[in-house]
Amino acid sequence: MSESSNDPAASAKRRTLVIAGNPNAGKTTLFNAITGARAKVANYPGVTVERRAATLELPKSGEVECVDLPGSYSLTSRSTEERIAVEAVLGLVERAPSALLVVCDATTLSRGLYLTTQLIDSGVPTVVALTMIDEARELGMEIDSEALERSLGAPFVRVVASTREGIDELLEQLDDAVSRNGPSAGDADDVANNGLGDAAMKAIEPLEAIFEAEHAGSTASARRCWAQWALLSSAEGSDLGLSAEAIAAIEDAHQAAEKAGVDLDLELIQARYRRIDEVVDEAIVKPAGRRTGSDRVDAVLTHRVWGMLVFVAVMVVVFEALFAWSEPMIEIVENLITYAQATAGRTLPEGPLADLVSDGVIAGVGNVLVFVPQIALLFIFISFLEDSGYLARVAFVIDRLMGAVGLHGKAFVPMLSGFACAVPAVMATRTMESRRDRLLTMLAIPFTSCSARLPIYVLVTAVVFNPDQRVLGVLSLGSVMLLAMYFLSVAAALGSAALLRRTGLRGPRPTLVLELPPYRVPLVRNVMRRTWERVKRFLLDAGTIILAFTIILWALLSFPKDDAITERFDRQRAEVEYRIPEAQRAERIAELDAQEAAEQLKISAAGRLGRAMEPALEPIGLDWRVGIGIIGAFAAREVFVSTLGIVFGIGDADEENPPLRQALGDAKWPDGRAVLTPLSGVSLMVFFVLACQCMSTIAVVRRESGSWRWPAFMFAYMTGLAYLAALAVFQIGQLLGWGGAT
Amino acid sequence: MNVGANQTTLGDVEIGARAIIRAVRCARPDAVRLMEMGMLPGTQIELVRRAPLGDPLELRLRGYALSIRTAEAKLIDVEPVEP
Numbered sequence A: 001m002s003e004s005s006n007d008p009a010a011s012a013k014r015r016t017l018v019i020a021g022n023p024n025a026g027k028t029t030l031f032n033a034i035t036g037a038r039a040k041v042a043n044y045p046g047v048t049v050e051r052r053a054a055t056l057e058l059p060k061s062g063e064v065e066c067v068d069l070p071g072s073y074s075l076t077s078r079s080t081e082e083r084i085a086v087e088a089v090l091g092l093v094e095r096a097p098s099a100l101l102v103v104c105d106a107t108t109l110s111r112g113l114y115l116t117t118q119l120i121d122s123g124v125p126t127v128v129a130l131t132m133i134d135e136a137r138e139l140g141m142e143i144d145s146e147a148l149e150r151s152l153g154a155p156f157v158r159v160v161a162s163t164r165e166g167i168d169e170l171l172e173q174l175d176d177a178v179s180r181n182g183p184s185a186g187d188a189d190d191v192a193n194n195g196l197g198d199a200a201m202k203a204i205e206p207l208e209a210i211f212e213a214e215h216a217g218s219t220a221s222a223r224r225c226w227a228q229w230a231l232l233s234s235a236e237g238s239d240l241g242l243s244a245e246a247i248a249a250i251e252d253a254h255q256a257a258e259k260a261g262v263d264l265d266l267e268l269i270q271a272r273y274r275r276i277d278e279v280v281d282e283a284i285v286k287p288a289g290r291r292t293g294s295d296r297v298d299a300v301l302t303h304r305v306w307g308m309l310v311f312v313a314v315m316v317v318v319f320e321a322l323f324a325w326s327e328p329m330i331e332i333v334e335n336l337i338t339y340a341q342a343t344a345g346r347t348l349p350e351g352p353l354a355d356l357v358s359d360g361v362i363a364g365v366g367n368v369l370v371f372v373p374q375i376a377l378l379f380i381f382i383s384f385l386e387d388s389g390y391l392a393r394v395a396f397v398i399d400r401l402m403g404a405v406g407l408h409g410k411a412f413v414p415m416l417s418g419f420a421c422a423v424p425a426v427m428a429t430r431t432m433e434s435r436r437d438r439l440l441t442m443l444a445i446p447f448t449s450c451s452a453r454l455p456i457y458v459l460v461t462a463v464v465f466n467p468d469q470r471v472l473g474v475l476s477l478g479s480v481m482l483l484a485m486y487f488l489s490v491a492a493a494l495g496s497a498a499l500l501r502r503t504g505l506r507g508p509r510p511t512l513v514l515e516l517p518p519y520r521v522p523l524v525r526n527v528m529r530r531t532w533e534r535v536k537r538f539l540l541d542a543g544t545i546i547l548a549f550t551i552i553l554w555a556l557l558s559f560p561k562d563d564a565i566t567e568r569f570d571r572q573r574a575e576v577e578y579r580i581p582e583a584q585r586a587e588r589i590a591e592l593d594a595q596e597a598a599e600q601l602k603i604s605a606a607g608r609l610g611r612a613m614e615p616a617l618e619p620i621g622l623d624w625r626v627g628i629g630i631i632g633a634f635a636a637r638e639v640f641v642s643t644l645g646i647v648f649g650i651g652d653a654d655e656e657n658p659p660l661r662q663a664l665g666d667a668k669w670p671d672g673r674a675v676l677t678p679l680s681g682v683s684l685m686v687f688f689v690l691a692c693q694c695m696s697t698i699a700v701v702r703r704e705s706g707s708w709r710w711p712a713f714m715f716a717y718m719t720g721l722a723y724l725a726a727l728a729v730f731q732i733g734q735l736l737g738w739g740g741a742t
Numbered sequence B: 001m002n003v004g005a006n007q008t009t010l011g012d013v014e015i016g017a018r019a020i021i022r023a024v025r026c027a028r029p030d031a032v033r034l035m036e037m038g039m040l041p042g043t044q045i046e047l048v049r050r051a052p053l054g055d056p057l058e059l060r061l062r063g064y065a066l067s068i069r070t071a072e073a074k075l076i077d078v079e080p081v082e083p
Helices: A008-013 A027-035 A084-090 A106-120 A133-138 A145-152 A167-179 A198-214 A220-233 A244-259 A264-283 A292-301 A306-347 A352-369 A372-388 A390-403 A409-417 A422-431 A435-447 A451-464 A477-502 A524-558 A563-579 A582-603 A605-620 A624-633 A639-647 A658-666 A678-690 A695-705 A709-735 B028-036
Strands: A015-021 A040-043 A050-058 A062-068 A099-105 A126-131 A156-158 A284-286 A514-516 B018-024 B044-050 B057-061 B064-068 B076-081
Touching (some): A027 A062, A027 A126, A027 A524, A040 A524, A099 A106, A106 A126, A106 B064, A126 A145, A126 A167, A145 A264, A156 A167, A198 A220, A198 A264, A220 A244, A244 A264, A264 A284, A292 A390, A306 A352, A306 A390, A372 A390, A372 A524, A390 A409, A409 A435, A422 A435, A435 A695, A435 A709, A451 A477, A524 A605, A524 A624, A524 A695, A563 A582, A582 A639, A605 A709, A624 A639, A624 A678, A639 A658, B018 B028
Parallel strands (some): A015 A062, A015 A099
Antiparallel strands (some): A040 A050, B057 B064
């Protein structure tokens, strides 16, 4: 749960400051400015919402834990995730906060005061930080913050978070508020009606009584705050954790209001906005002018033609970055790993321990680190797009298209990234608000044909298709097949999203209520900090799973070993000294090593599994050797190629390797038929398009969805679908007489 | 622009036109969200543009820009404001 010191007495004394505010109001920048870059990130219990917390030393209050709530426009919530704000403010789950800090964008004051007044009305001592003051100045705004303080009863401090203007005064006010340590005992037991009419009060009073009964010692303000929250939040399908009594009271309230011809929601919300409008009328001495700069940019970026072009261009850049720019960095990681493995091999005595360290642990760490360049690049882009305001425009522009498959506009960037690699793409679904949408997108992403599948397609098409065979006289049959695989993956991704929305993750598409924030220049340090937080989370959470899987796979591929085989090959290697001229010795030894590896692999657990799988692989046109490749591919799809290299006794092979292509082409069934024919090649590729052959994807889906249930489900239905599709392709192909080799 | 018996909705407003909200008739959770974002009877609103693919819409109200789909816009009654 919350990060606290090990000393119970100290944590009991530590006060809490909860920080809330609208999205795009500069809350994160302010949080970082107040607390320094020392946030600890964890999940709220039971949900996949991040809890950022950091400690702050204040002169009067001592050590204060600052908890950053996710940005929101109101306390009103519909799901367990959205409930976090009201629970934090009223102290319903964790200990009640000593004070609240509301971050309010001065340029959207009237909307921002909705949440602000909700929080002030909760009774917890509140300080309001008016951010974006520099922007307000540029827009010609003049705000009388004293008037705001007078009308609303909380200190309003002007800040410019990025330059730390006003921070000192803010910290002073926070210190004052926190040291009061919660609503004073002498709080009036009566709260001003604040414009709530009779109908509203009739609905509120019973709920306040229920809250009082369930929470001894609560203040009148807290009761009022909760009652209004409950009335506005309750709706069909809301998960609010309310008692049966409360639910009944809310039902009664709404029904009574309906009978009286009153719209309860309207009453409650309008009462608050009437108050806000009065206050704002007084406090805004000069209103903001139009944002001509932002407007002009928008005129281009959301233009029917130019907007789409810019959109495509930006997406191409993001994609290219993930696909290509990360290559050099990935190579560096791979070289480091190889070096580490070689060092381990030299320093440790030969034997299973050395192998475990080198091929299990070091390889496992390598399998984790190899994703860092792509994750970092993707999140740098996403943070940049988000902070600049353009990400909202992406969702705005593409929403209609995504809607055709029941997805939200914000799903576009994650799905696009999936074509480079599913791991950062799944992590990118964090930008989506609705949990169901996030899950839907997460489960669809692995279908997008990631770059790791490409070596497999290249290898298979090179082996089974004659490079001179042309389609329409121009394109080679191989490339057409490649393109076909990509189309299949897009169809599968979109189709699975559409299907899941109608079945398992049923529900109407969430209504779009999307703020289009003004364009702002992102702060590099915010972008970097957020990217680092993501990378760190990946390393710690998904990384451990990937490492574990690597070691398990290594064990499956390495054990059991047959000593007789080792002895036989040791003898042959010894003979090389006598039989082979010096120049060719190294080559011959390498050959022998490769052959030994192939034989050992055959009798290993994975080898036996492959042969046991053969009856299942035959109907889709594949044999046990490919089966072992599929098992190895679970570590990472490109491992399919290197595993096949080992199986065929070729040693270190990649998809371009001629001996491997030759060996695959020559591979035969016991009865002499070729194993890899064009048909079985296509069947294999179809299998890989649809199968969830990636432990790292499973690891991140586990991390982002919060349980093993979803990755298990994903693995099962993807593998099932892959098998059935490959089966259909192969069997129908054979029926149609396409089974022969070219 | 409908002048007369039938209520004009936000879906009927032309690009660039302004209007005053009369009622938000969306289904409950959506209506609450929209109203909390400041779309209340009496609030002035401007239809800035449609997205390149035709949907959603970009609106301007209370000093900020908000995007909603045409489906929801059709459930918001407005009174057009003469330019």
